Amino acid sequence: MTEHSYLIALLPLLSFVMIIFFLRWQEKVSAGFSIAMIVISWGMSVMVLIETLARHGKPYEAFYKFVELVRFVPEIGILIDPLTAVMLVVVTTVGACVQIYSVGYMHGDPRFSRFFSYLSLFLFSMLGLVLANNFFMIFIFWELVGLTSYLLIGFWFEKASAANACKKAFITTRIGDLGFLVGLFMVAIYAGTFNYGGVFDKVASGAIPTGIVTAAAIFIFCGAVGKSAQFPLHVWLPDAMEGPTPVSALIHAATMVAAGVYLVARAMTVFVGSAEASLVVAVIGLVTSFMAASIGLVQNDIKRVLAYSTCSQLGYMIMALGLYGYDTALGHHSPGYYAGSFHLMTHAFFKGLLFLGAGSVIHAVHTNDIQEMGGLFGKMKLTAPTFIIASLSIAGIFPLSGFWSKDEIVAAASHHPVFLVFTLLIAFMTAFYMFRLCFLTFFGEPRDKERFDHAHESPKSMTYPLVFLAFLSIFAGWVGLPWLQHGFASFVYHGEPYHPHANWLLMIISTVVAVSGIGLAYLMYFKKSISADSVAAKFKPLYTLLYNKYYFDEMYDALIIRPTLTFARLMWRFDAGIIDGLVNGTAWFTVVWSDAKQWFDTWIVDGAVNGSGWIVRKGADLGRILQTGKVQFYAFFALLLVVLVTLFKLESGSPDSESGAPVLTILLAVGVVFLAVLSRTIGRQPAGQEAKREDNV
Amino acid sequence: MFYYLALAAVLFAIGLFGVLTRRNVIGILMSLELMFNAANINFVAFNKYVATEALVGQMFAIFIVVVAAAEAVVGLAIVLLIYRNWRGIGMDNVNVMKW
Numbered sequence: 001m002t003e004h005s006y007l008i009a010l011l012p013l014l015s016f017v018m019i020i021f022f023l024r025w026q027e028k029v030s031a032g033f034s035i036a037m038i039v040i041s042w043g044m045s046v047m048v049l050i051e052t053l054a055r056h057g058k059p060y061e062a063f064y065k066f067v068e069l070v071r072f073v074p075e076i077g078i079l080i081d082p083l084t085a086v087m088l089v090v091v092t093t094v095g096a097c098v099q100i101y102s103v104g105y106m107h108g109d110p111r112f113s114r115f116f117s118y119l120s121l122f123l124f125s126m127l128g129l130v131l132a133n134n135f136f137m138i139f140i141f142w143e144l145v146g147l148t149s150y151l152l153i154g155f156w157f158e159k160a161s162a163a164n165a166c167k168k169a170f171i172t173t174r175i176g177d178l179g180f181l182v183g184l185f186m187v188a189i190y191a192g193t194f195n196y197g198g199v200f201d202k203v204a205s206g207a208i209p210t211g212i213v214t215a216a217a218i219f220i221f222c223g224a225v226g227k228s229a230q231f232p233l234h235v236w237l238p239d240a241m242e243g244p245t246p247v248s249a250l251i252h253a254a255t256m257v258a259a260g261v262y263l264v265a266r267a268m269t270v271f272v273g274s275a276e277a278s279l280v281v282a283v284i285g286l287v288t289s290f291m292a293a294s295i296g297l298v299q300n301d302i303k304r305v306l307a308y309s310t311c312s313q314l315g316y317m318i319m320a321l322g323l324y325g326y327d328t329a330l331g332h333h334s335p336g337y338y339a340g341s342f343h344l345m346t347h348a349f350f351k352g353l354l355f356l357g358a359g360s361v362i363h364a365v366h367t368n369d370i371q372e373m374g375g376l377f378g379k380m381k382l383t384a385p386t387f388i389i390a391s392l393s394i395a396g397i398f399p400l401s402g403f404w405s406k407d408e409i410v411a412a413a414s415h416h417p418v419f420l421v422f423t424l425l426i427a428f429m430t431a432f433y434m435f436r437l438c439f440l441t442f443f444g445e446p447r448d449k450e451r452f453d454h455a456h457e458s459p460k461s462m463t464y465p466l467v468f469l470a471f472l473s474i475f476a477g478w479v480g481l482p483w484l485q486h487g488f489a490s491f492v493y494h495g496e497p498y499h500p501h502a503n504w505l506l507m508i509i510s511t512v513v514a515v516s517g518i519g520l521a522y523l524m525y526f527k528k529s530i531s532a533d534s535v536a537a538k539f540k541p542l543y544t545l546l547y548n549k550y551y552f553d554e555m556y557d558a559l560i561i562r563p564t565l566t567f568a569r570l571m572w573r574f575d576a577g578i579i580d581g582l583v584n585g586t587a588w589f590t591v592v593w594s595d596a597k598q599w600f601d602t603w604i605v606d607g608a609v610n611g612s613g614w615i616v617r618k619g620a621d622l623g624r625i626l627q628t629g630k631v632q633f634y635a636f637f638a639l640l641l642v643v644l645v646t647l648f649k650l651e652s653g654s655p656d657s658e659s660g661a662p663v664l665t666i667l668l669a670v671g672v673v674f675l676a677v678l679s680r681t682i683g684r685q686p687a688g689q690e691a692k693r694e695d696n697v
Numbered sequence: 698m699f700y701y702l703a704l705a706a707v708l709f710a711i712g713l714f715g716v717l718t719r720r721n722v723i724g725i726l727m728s729l730e731l732m733f734n735a736a737n738i739n740f741v742a743f744n745k746y747v748a749t750e751a752l753v754g755q756m757f758a759i760f761i762v763v764v765a766a767a768e769a770v771v772g773l774a775i776v777l778l779i780y781r782n783w784r785g786i787g788m789d790n791v792n793v794m795k796w
Contacts (some may be wrong), residue, residue, distance in 0.1 A: 556767060632725075634719050639713065 079133035176226015183219030217277035228260025245359030271325035282322025289315025339408030357387035401477020431517025701742035709735035
C-alpha cells in the first residue's frame with residue numbers, strides 16, 4: 001500500500017475534477033462521491049500507518065525527476081516516514097468527518113456541490129503537502145492550500161465581510177510565503193537540491209555556513225508564521241472564521257494551519273543547525289500563544305474564541321519545536337519535537353471537534369454571539385457533551401488526549417523558567433476561556449428566549465462525526481502515554497528516539513493549573529459568585545486592550561494599509577498626471593506634427609507637383625499658338641529653318657566674298673517672301689475664320 | 698550662267714511665295730510646279746556650264762518632270778478628297794492638324 005500512497009492525495013483530486021465537470025448538478029452524488037473518495041483515502045492512510053509501524057518507522061521514498069536543470073533537479077516524489085504517516089491519518093480522519101458533517105451543515109446551500117469540490121481540492125493539496133519529499137513540492141502544495149483556503153473563506157462571497165476576510169487571509173499568508181520562498185532559494189543555492197534528505201545531509205554535515213543556516217531557517221519559518229497564524233501575521237485567522245464552519249474546522253483548525261507546524265517539524269534538522277533560529281521560533285511561538293490566549297479570554301464570538309485558541313495552541317507547538325531545536329543545537333535532550341508533533345495530532349482531533357460542535361450550535365441558534373446563547377445543554381444532547389469533552393481535552397484534564405500532549409510541551413519548557421511560567425499561564429487561560437465558552441453556551445439561563453426556543457439538535461450527519469471525534473479526543477492521546485515502551489515518542493522522532501518518563505510533579509502542576517482555570521470560569525460564569533462585569537470594570541484598560549485584540553488590525557491599518565493606499569493614490573496621481581500627460585502629450589504632438597506635415601504636403605509637395613504641371617501646361621499653351629494646323633504655316637517655318645541653316649553654313653563655311661552676290665540675292669528673295677508671308681499670315685488670322693464661313697455657305 | 702540661276706531663283710521664290718500664300722489648293726499645286734521647274738533650270742544650267750561631258754543634269758531634269766507629273770496626280774487626288782471633305786478647296790479651312 002505504501003508504494004501506492006500517492007493515490008491518497010490523488011483520490012480527492014479525482015473527486016474535485018469529477019464534481020466540477022460531471023457531478024456538479026447532482027448534489028447528493030457530489031457529496032457521496034467526495035465522501036467515498038476521502039474515506040478510501042482514510043483507509044489507505046491507516047494502512048500506510050500500519051505498514052510504517054511494521055517497518056519500525058523506516059522512511060519510504062519514491063520520486064521521479066521533474067525537470068533536469070543545470071544547478072539542481074526538482075523532483076516529484078513521496079516520502080513516507082512516521083511523521084507523514086501520522087499526518088496522513090490526521091488529515092484524512094478530520095477531512096472525512098468534516099465532509100460527512102458538511103452534508104448536514106451545508107444542506108440547502110445553493111453552491112452545495114461546489115463546497116464539496118473545494119473541500120476535495122483542499123484535501124488533495126494538504127495530503128500532497130504532507131506526502132511531498134522535497135521543498136519544491138511542499139511549496140507548490142503550500143500555495144495550493146492557500147488558494148483553497150481563500151476559496152473556502154470566501155465561499156459566501158456575497159457577504160462583504162467574507163470577501164474581505166478571504167482577501168486578508170490570502171495576502172497575509174502571502175507575506176509569510178515570500179519569506180518561505182526566499183528560504184527555499186537559499187536552500188536551493190547552498191544545498192544544490194530541494195530533496196529533504198539531501199538538504200538535511202548538507203546542513204548536518206556542516207557544509208553550509210552557520211549564518212546561512214540561521215537565515216534560511218528563519219526565512220522558512222516565515223512561511224510557517226504566515227500559514228500557522230503566528231505573531232505578527234496572526235491577524236487573518238480570526239477573520240477567516242467568516243467561512244463556513246466545516247471549513248474553519250478542517251482548514252483553520254485541524255489541518256492547513258498545522259501545515260506551518262508540520263513544516264517546522266519536517267525541516268527540524270535545519271533548525272537544529274542553528275540555535276539562534278530555533279530560539280526565534282520558540283519565542284515567536286510563546287508570544288503568539290500567550291497573546292492569542294489572552295485575547296480569547298474576552299471575545300464573545302464563539303468561532304473567534306476558538307480561532308484565538310487555535311492560534312494559541314499552534315504557538316504552543318511551534319514553541320515546543322523551537323525549544324527542541326534550541327536544546328538539541330546546544331547538545332541537550334528535549335521532548336520538544338515529540339511534544340510538538342504529538343500535540344499537532346491530538347489538537348487536530350479536539351479542535352476539529354470544537355469547531356464542528358460550534359457549527360452545530362450555530363446551526364441551532366443562528367448566531368455566533370455566546371452572550372445570546374445559554375442553557376443549550378438540555379436541547380443538544382450530543383453536541384454539548386462532545387463539546388465539553390473537547391474542552392476538557394484542550395484544557396488538559398487527565399486522562400484525555402490533550403492532557404498527555406500538553407504535558408509533554410510543559411515538560412519541554414521545564415528547563416527554561418520563563419517559558420515554563422508562561423506555558424502554565426497559557427494553560428490556565430486556555431482552561432478558563434474554554435469553560436467560559438462552555439458555561440455561557442450550554443449552561444445557565446437562556447439569554448435569548450426566542451433563539452433558545454428555535455434551537456434543536458443537529459441532524460445525524462452532523463452529530464456522528466462529533467461522536468467519532470470525541471472518541472478520538474479521549475483516546476488518541478493514549479498512544480503517547482509516558483509508560484508505553486514503544487509509544488508515539490519512539491515512532492515520531494528526530495535524530496534519536498526520545499523516551500519519555502512520567503514526571504508526576506509536572507502532571508500535578510498542569511492539572512492543578514487546568515482545574516483552577518476551569519474553577520475560575522465556573523465561579524464567574526456558572527455560579528456567578530464573581531461578577532464577570534465587575535472584573536472587566538476593574539481591569540478596564542486591560543479588558544479594552546484584549547477586547548480590541550491588542551489593536552493589531554488598527555495598527556496594521558495605520559502602519560501598512562493606509563500608507564500603502566496613500567502611496568498608491570500618489571502613484572495613481574503620478575500615473576494620471578505625468579504618465580498619461582506624457583502619453584497624451586505625445587499624441588497631441590503627433591497630431592500637431594501631422595497637421596504641419598499635411599500643410600506641407602498640400603501646399604509644398606502638391607504645389608510642386610501641380611506647379612510643374614501648371615508650368616508645362618502654360619508652356620504648352622504658348623507652344624500651341626504655333627500649332628495652327630495650317631500646312632502653309634508649317635511650310636513657312638520649314639523655309640525659315642532652311643534659310644537660317646543656309647545662312648549659318650554660308651557664314652561659317654565660305655569666308656571668301658566671291659560667292660557673296662548670289663547668297664545675297666537668295667537672302668534678299670527669301671527675305672521678301674518671309675516679310676510678305678509674315679504680314680499676310682498675321683493679317684489673315686481673323687479673316688480666315690470669315691472665309692471658312694463663306695466657304696460653308 | 699548668272700541669268701539662268703537668277704531666273705531659277707526668281708522662279709523658285711515666286712513658286713515658294715505661291716505655295717505659302719495661295720489659299721486655293723490648285724494654286725498651291727501650280728506654285729509647286731514652278732518650284733520644280735526652278736530646280737530643273739538649275740540642273741540644266743549646271744549641266745551646261747559645270748559638268749558638260751556628263752548628261753546627269755539633263756537626265757535628272759527629265760526625272761523630275763516625270764516625278765512632278767506623278768506628284769501632281771497624288772496632289773490632285775488629295776485636292777479631290779479635300780473638296781469632298783470641306784466642300785471647297787480653300788486651304789484656310791484645312792486646319793485639323795493642330796493640337
